[in-house]
Amino acid sequence: MTDTPFRPFDSLLDRDTALSHLQEATRGADDGELFLERHRSEGLLFDDGRVKTASYDASEGFGLRAVRGEVTGYAHSSEVNDAALMRAVETARLAVGEGGGSLADAPARTNRRLYTDADPIAGASFPVKLETLREIDAFARDLDARVVQVSASIAASLQEVTILRPDGTEVSDTRPMTRVNVSIIVDDQGRREQGSAGGGGRVGLDGMLDPADWQAKTREALRIALVNLRAEPAPAGVMDVVLGPGWPGILLHEAIGHGLEGDFNRKGSSAFAGLMGQRIAAPGVTVLDDGTIPDRRGSITFDDEGTPSGKNVLIEDGILVGYMHDRQNARLMGVAPTGNGRRESYAHAPMPRMTNTYMLGGEAEPGDLVAELKDGIYAVGFGGGQVDITNGKFVFSCTEAYRVKNGKIGAPVKGATLIGDGATALNQIRALGNDMALDPGMGNCGKQGQWVPVGVGQPTVLIGGLTVGGSATS
Template sequence: MADFVFEDSDLDAVAAERILSDTLRGADDGELFVERSSSEALTFDDGRLKTASFDTSRGFGLRCVAGEASGFAQSSELSPDSLKRASDAVQLVKVGHDGVMSEIPRRTNMSLYPDIDPTEDPIFKDKVSLLQQIDGFVRALDPEVVQVTATLSGTRRGIAILKQDGARINDVRPMVRLNIMVIAERNGRRESGYVGTGGRKPYDAITDPSIWQPMAREALRQAQVNLESVDAPAGQFDVVLGPGWPGVLLHEAMGHGLEGDFIRKGTSAFAGRLGDQVASRGVTIVDDGTLPGRRGSLSVDDEGTPTERTVLIEDGKLVGYMQDRLNARLMGVAPTGNGRRESFAHAPMPRMTNTFMLGGDIPQAQMISEMKDGIFASNFGGGQVDITSGKFVFQCTEAYRVRNGKIEEALKGVTLIGDGPKVLGQIRHVGDDMELDPGIGVCGKAGQGVPVGVGQPSLYVEELTVGGTA
């Protein structure tokens, strides 16, 4: 059987292992990360197939670690000469260093997703037909629909991680995604709604009519709600956050601050606080890369370490961090399977997988009934965060004013402003309706983007700063 990573190249596993052995002699850690991938994206817009792309790539990333220093080189040329040039470059970090090589990652038989290639099945014309069906279905729902954009995308990433002494870890990672955006118009005003879904699964798991038809109706509903929205107020308000995707606020506002590199360097607001009460009681947050088929899940991380369920905050107390191999070694702890990279062209660093808050016991309706004058934020767009301080700004794509325990007018232009460590202590209630997001998250850090999952139950947060349009 051909080697799926090295086939059709000038480099074979034997030559790669020989050069890697020379590279890592006297180092503390390192690996050869070899990848070949295929990806596609089809967009149906304005009643026609507007774009269709198909790409393939392959290459390697070679890393040599000595102490805190890492040498990294990458190339899309899979050949002994290219790998030898990379080896000569990365070895410079170990000049004068006589290290002891870290143990190779433990083996695992865990497999969280199927070995499939979404770019090959179903065939191209069936994918186009699906997008055409979605477009026609949405337009038939309501005459206010003026534009429908549907996008279908899939990837297959085959990777091999070569370590010292001939150790090798293979993984084949599929990913699919379906997005539907609807623009509706009323009396000259246009508003949009957006819904997406995806994960490490075959296309048929997201393309059945029982999946995409409710998505299409939901995107239209959001657009119609926004057509009725009024300018949002500004000031201090109690806010109820909806379940599921709004967990992206926690991901950004506190998740990055619990990654090992920021902790080790002391640049995180959570550095040196292990064991402290950092959140309200009842708040438990975990990072779990072992959920089958989820967007942020990995059988092994990009250093070959099996992923795991890491409890970060338990009943409000800070109990854990997310670690890659380098930062774990320097901090004297075990890696948690959070070493991730965007592709072979990037060095790994500690990153989140699926990060979410566990559910509590308070119904969302009870939270809203307690609000005298507040905001119900049921859906989120993007945001920004300062990892050092935890300060964030997030935009809400669907929000409502709440008065005397009743949901009233829809609001436009709602932004939530605060800082993550403080917000964790402002949580009054944790809902009983915990949900994971539908599989649409992409996390950016240091110029690298990786797929992630988020989630939470409904949350009652006291005295958040709301930036409005009024």
């Protein structure tokens, strides 16, 4: 482990030579960059009273990209030296050919700081991290005699990037990430149920290892497990649904957010393609993607092309007003980049991706929305889900949900799934609570084999006529 800052042009490459190679790779291209990265991560998992895994990973490399029209030439290497860079130039130039394009202007610069640049891995010693996990395990078992298994994990990472553009513009960013998760299994007379809680962000480990923080997560995981212990089979049928605030915004992210990414719309494969300026949601619905929120999991000072992150309005009062763009799709669609060009690592080319995607709150009291339900579901926790980008159809499983009849919250239900499509769900929103909240910092988003950290959020939302999949007759 090293505390030396990542300065690739001080130790690995000569900057002038690297710039010359990049300029040769992008000669006749519309765009391109040299993306250099060092990434370190540590993970500890304490499961059922013992250390199950302890890992430390380190990687370093570069990605060289040249773009002409819709074609991208991309080469990457874990060796950061002049020879590897010269080979990458040959590969990238295959996409450019002998074209006569002109390079797009470089992104604007920013001095904004959204998070610390301290290494979270070094924020606590290994023995302290291990002892914290042991304390979580003991604390959970002391809370309730029905606890039979506890899994607790601590993860920390530091990504350092430098982006060099053909005009000589250079930007660097240091991106920390931490997360603590707790999962608990309870047993009551042979019936076993599970509950999980966790979160984090671009923050140090000191706050995450504070007993007040992990004890709250542990209590929440136990609460969910005990709720599920008394859950009844979920009903099935078409019914009104109230979604809780915060993490249930993952449904918004998947069912709507991906459909508003620029590449899907440029290619016409999104359910929202060609609808700019038209009403796609109920009045009052405003959705943003905002990478500028300090310390949040999905935030980035600038994206992986060097464009400063933005607070981008996607839907305003029900009207589609914007998509999320990287530089290539923005140029091809004749609009400005939005700071959403992201990549998993140096081994991947950037593409339009979400950062922190959320729906603004309304004026209704959350309790009033539940009181409006005559016969429906109140869903406050979600697990996995699937969505088809071309038509927006989604299926999401609930990890915590309740049956509601005549405005009264009844028994928790198990096995509930929400089925619908994003476009219809947007238009069937009947009311928005005044309690907009962001998730606790646990989201990851996959697209075309790449994973990036993201955030989600929303207020309490009343949606009419979703299909609920379950095992009981409504």
